[in-house]
Amino acid sequence: MLDLKDKLNPSQLSAVSAIDGPVLVIAGAGSGKTRAIEYRVLNLVTKGVRPESILLLTFTRKAAHEMVSRASRHDPRCKHVDGGTFHSFAFKTLKRYSKALGLSNQFSILDESDSAEAIHRCASKLGFFEKDLKFPRKDTLQTILSMSLNKGRSISEILEKEYPHFVKFAPDIQKLKKEYASYKLAKSYLDYDDLLVYLKLLLEIDEMRKLVSSRYRYIMVDEYQDTNALQGDIAYLLAADHKNIMAVGDDAQSIYGFRGSSHKNIMEFPKKFKECMIIKLEENYRSTQTILDVANSVLENMNNKYSKCLVSTREDAGDRPKLNFFKNHYDEAEWIVDKVRQLQSEGLGLEHQAVLFRSAYVSISLQAELSKNGIPYQVFGGLKFYETAHVKDILSHLKIVMNIKDEISWHRVLAMIEGIGPKTADKLTETILGRTSLEDVLGKALNDKCVPARSAKGLARLKAFLKSAKSCDEADPGAVYDLALDYYLPVFKEKFDDWNIRINDLEALRQIASRYDAIEELLADFAIEPPERGVLRVEPKGNSDEKPLTLSTIHSAKGLEWDSVFIIGLIDGVLPSSFSLDNEEEIEEESRLFYVGITRAKNRLFLSLNHEGTRGGITQFNKVSRFVEMPNVQAGLEAKFALEKDGDDGIDLDESDGIEPFYDKESLLNAIINRGRPRF
């Protein structure tokens, strides 16, 4: 019934047919990796493996879902395959077995800013902000602690490398680390890192590991190059007993070094699993050869050589990727809008096109231009929806209904009330935490005596909200949400000048909330796998049924593909990011990022930049990305302007293709003069 030979090449086939034992698949970009995973799941299930015993760890839940649903089309049993990110798997597993670690399973998840808040409280308690030294800020502290964990380095090492000016605080931060850890334990809080740390601890208990690995007999880990040491250990532990593990990855696409990931896990996989089978998927089914030529050149120019050289299986060479220079970001945005429209009129729907960028802010003027032209779009990456102040505000109200021990949320909710500031909120929170039930809190802890008179009204409203929320059906998150919104709305309007814009988010959130069966699930999902802001921000002005154009950071575009891809902001200081410029390793990561961006394109690739950068009101000239200037890369592109020395060697100026980039003589001159001048 399964005719695998027809659908797969020999390498894919061997990956798919491997059933027991460790397998490492090195899969180049566009080499049909998703397809291999899809068919392997299918093959396992067809061979009688229970789908529930297959665990598919991927980078996003979307990716897991995609592979599972494709496999399910061939065999509906595949739907029961378990999958998700390391973090969501950790959450689920800890919910189940937290008792083994002596933890309550009623924990709340702290996202990054909650965690920073908690760290701030701990640091204040230790008096670190009182000394008139410049102790690091809470976000910096959070980053330092998290980095130390994810990179497996001591706090001193991290400080020396990344924050040399803070080295003298190493002992204090060490103390803070302990304080923060015990704080979290006391409050039943887990931050993102704890999810992994505790999962690893759990799996190190022989009995528990046996339990978990008898449940999951077949482990598959996608994007293995982007796992960090902790995740590598978890993968190892999951498979330690049965050795049925397949890791899939591509060392050339490792782009999460900043989070402690490294392709080391790929390198070490064969050492950890001795008889491991190694399979390479090298043929590229996705892109035209001209696109791959540029991608290959990017890799060639790196010091860390990658053996890979992508070869297209496609007959058509395709158009040469284009490089366009624009005077400023308005022109760039306008041109992209025109081009997108043009492609659309040629029959290429918006859903087959994508605009990619290094950092979200680069896309702001494009977003404005798209809206102006009624082109629907969705943005992936950048500031998350759930990180905005108003969303965090309203979620805090739901959190305290669910968990009266949630100190951070209580504090946030109380301090919003008129007349209650940080101090009073502290005091109130403290008395609240001594109580065991919400009734108790409403009756005794929250009384008017401890707040100024002008806060009485707000406090009474809060109590009324909590009372009705508690009596509300917990299985109806929509109803509870409405109550919270009712309460929060006046506060919200007072707090934000731009509330009329932000209110869209709160309404979108209402829709999402009503889709859940329990508030607890909603809150967990929001912390661990939050909806992308973009999904909610589809511009409604266009034709309502039109599928939107994708705007995405390159990071968030990982694993995806489009017919036509625009990569904007090819500026030194943007891609590569200015933060990476003094560090060889980081620049290499940036170039892999460029590589990932390029290899998303199937048929058409447009690179662009604009020269008129603005910084603090002063106009500066942006210098073209060093990646584009690399010799073979430039040769592979059809550029609109020959810059500087190159003359017209290998550059084809004939085809104007309706593009109107421009410079007048003077600004071009300026651009050239300013080359080499550091931007920051």
Next chain:
DNA sequence: CCGCGGAGTGTTTTT
């Protein structure tokens, strides 16, 4: 002790 206004700072990528 709250909350406002001014000054100063650092500014990416994600679970």
Next chain:
DNA sequence: CACTCCGCGG
């Protein structure tokens, strides 16, 4: 430019 920190008036 947005967020945080600081100092002052109420």
